[in-house]
Amino acid sequence: MLFELKHETLFEYSEPVTDSMMEFRLTPKTDAKQKVIIHQSRVVPARSTRRYLDGWGNTVTTVNIPFSHQKVEVVFESVVECDEGSRTENEQGSARDLALYDFKQPSRLVEWTPLFREFVQDFESIRDHPTRELAEKLSEAIHTGFRYDTKATTASSTIDDLLRGRAGVCQDFSHLMIGVARWLGVPARYVSGYVYSDRYQEQTVASHAWVELFDESSGWIGIDPTHNDWVRESHLRLGVGRDYQDVSPNRGLYRGSAQESVEVRVFLRPIDPVELEQSTKRLFTSAQLTAYATRQFRKPAPVSILQAITAAQQQQQQQQ
Amino acid sequence: MSLFYNYSKLSANDEALSDGGEVHALYEGIATSLEKLSPKELETKKKAADLFFLNRGTTFTVYNEDQGIDRVFPFDPIPRIISGTEWEKIEFGLRQRIFALNLFLKDIYHDQRILRDGVIPVDLILGAKHFRREWVGVEVPHDIYVHICGTDLIRDENGDMVVLEDNLRSPSGVSYVLENREAMKSMFPEFFEGYDIRPVQEYSYLLREVLEFIAPPSADDPVAVLLSPGVYNSAYFEHTFLAKQMGIRVVEGRDLVVDDDILYMKTTGGLRKVDVVYRRIDDDFLDPLIFRPDSVLGVPGIVNAYRRGNVALANSIGTGVADDKAVYAYVPKIIRYYLGEEPLLQNVPTIIASDPGGVTAIQDQIENLVVKRVDEAGGYGMLIGPHSTRSEQEEFKARVAAEPRCYIAQRMVDFSTHPSFIDGSLQPRRVDLRPYILFGSEVKVLPGGLTRVALREGSMVVNSSQGGGSKDTWVLR
Structure with a gap:
């Protein structure tokens, strides 16, 4: 089964913040069960993203925004082919005990x-x-x-x-x-x-x-x-870990005393193989994030996880 | 009359006296110099030395006492002397150890061969508090993890130097080695007569060389900084001292910023790229993005900048797993495994509580053992069996049973004493030795190191945080 996937995360701050530093674990895995055909990420305000593999083999995308900003939108888009089976990966030989x-x-x-x-x-x-x-x-x-x-x-x-x-x-x-x-x-x-x-x-x-x-x-x-x-085949894998903390979709810090609200929108739909070409074309040409300009953002959510830590006002991003 | 005249041998194992109770050949020069000084004169000079340290700001910080937190590290003017031949042996042993420990760290953060081959229990490494999963598979410059190592040695009953523990995270104390030598030269120049002593002042230069060696290849003229947790850290004096000697800046987390995986320092002239960080801050607090999110001492993003090779850290991340006191017990095996050599420096025999029968073995003879928490340093969280009360022993028995992975016990070594000038006379006090080893383009061992003195009579705890002092250490040519 082919899926087209779009994961949007919108961070909004009650006043300008700086020095945002974020990590995302939102890149689908390629394994025995699924294959990533297309994957890309974009950030507004425009910033380059970087990737690395963490200790569990999950792809981590990092982005930082040094300058003053009040909104950040991060979009991950993928096309993934998914099989019916429940088996995903196997560990072999003497590495098995260590990996487990x-x-x-x-x-x-x-x-x-x-x-x-x-x-x-x-x-x-x-x-x-x-x-x-x-x-x-x-x-x-x-x-x-x-x-x-x-x-x-x-x-x-x-x-x-x-x-x-x-x-x-x-x-x-x-x-x-x-x-x-x-x-x-x-x-x-x-x-x-x-x-x-x-x-x-x-x-x-x-x-x-x-x-x-x-x-x-x-x-x-x-x-x-x-x-x-x-x-x-309806299950798409992003990352694995000991528990949620190892694979939380986003984590990050920013500087400022603002309140943060986070909105996540995920669009997931099956597509036909014939649609794949269209989908590919669209993903690679959509330079504009129209949603960012037009959407009405909801009011800041009651702050539960958010902690004002020090006078330096370095804060933890909410995790979704 | 020489102060040595009255120095009776209170310990079975005194470094300045030979078996017959006479002054050891190495100390004859000192004994002669002391003949020319009355106890009162020596007292006056010692007070002057204290002032010397105070004026230079050579202090350290002590927690958990009610008085002010800045202290002058108590200084004992009687130098400790190590012969050139003995030092050569120690130096070879330390080189061997740092080589093996670096190969070990490279291995456990990559292939984990030593675990697969069953040389060390898997649980001991993968279950260790300081094992950093986040750092598995990451390459570090030149495969060096520990650039600066401080290994604690004591002289056992046979007169052999044995290893008590390794400090592979950010060992402190080297500034006192340099300052003690300065104080001796200024206040007790006459002691040096007739001795050909190897200098220690080149340490800062050697450390600077190590930092430049590990800098990213793209940095022509590498900018290095010393990252300190700040003025409340017990070693803050040392941070400023070493930075000044190396001609680099002391920075705190808030002075640094990462952009696009490149580390910058905020200066009055704008941002300036940083290539190497000599960090005196633990992994836990280094980067709130990767490690403890509540850390305000660290720099968000510095770990990813390091991962990308845009900046180098000394020491690397995750070295604490190798100075875990339970892993310490395996260092002789580690040396044999990676180098195929016999260890040149021996360990103190150690019982690991988590080994089969370990808990019982400790509980049965706790009154004769020194029990230590594996992940603590600085003399915290330990029990000295022979000097403890019954209820303290019971408490530790329970602790060991509750958390075997967290405890080891060692035979109580009646380690050497050394004459120290206390209350107007020479008295034997126990001493250890922390040599400093640097690993850059080659391994260099600072001749001597920090001799710490347990100043309380009969005490076996030399840690500065527990009321220890120090003395100048001379390695002869």
């Missing part, structure tokens, strides 16, 4: 807290089950045991928050499932990406997160506890 090490330990957002240890007792009975079976059971349990509610948690919520409130979003469900899998000795990692949502009724947001478990025979396999389903 991090995915067997608790991590910052996947801690084995007392509340978690209590929760995980129910799953001890499936400890030695085959990976696929174990995955399906965990996914089922999380899907039925927790309510999907975008208001229940935030980007920095922990597993405990989910266990207390019994409600959350894909990020929280994935963290919990990763935690349980690791506890049961199965290497597990966090995947950030998109899901083409025509398939699923429950939610329409295209940005998504799910889980990959490592199976001795087939390597990493993807499962989506939010939809209680195996990962399919």
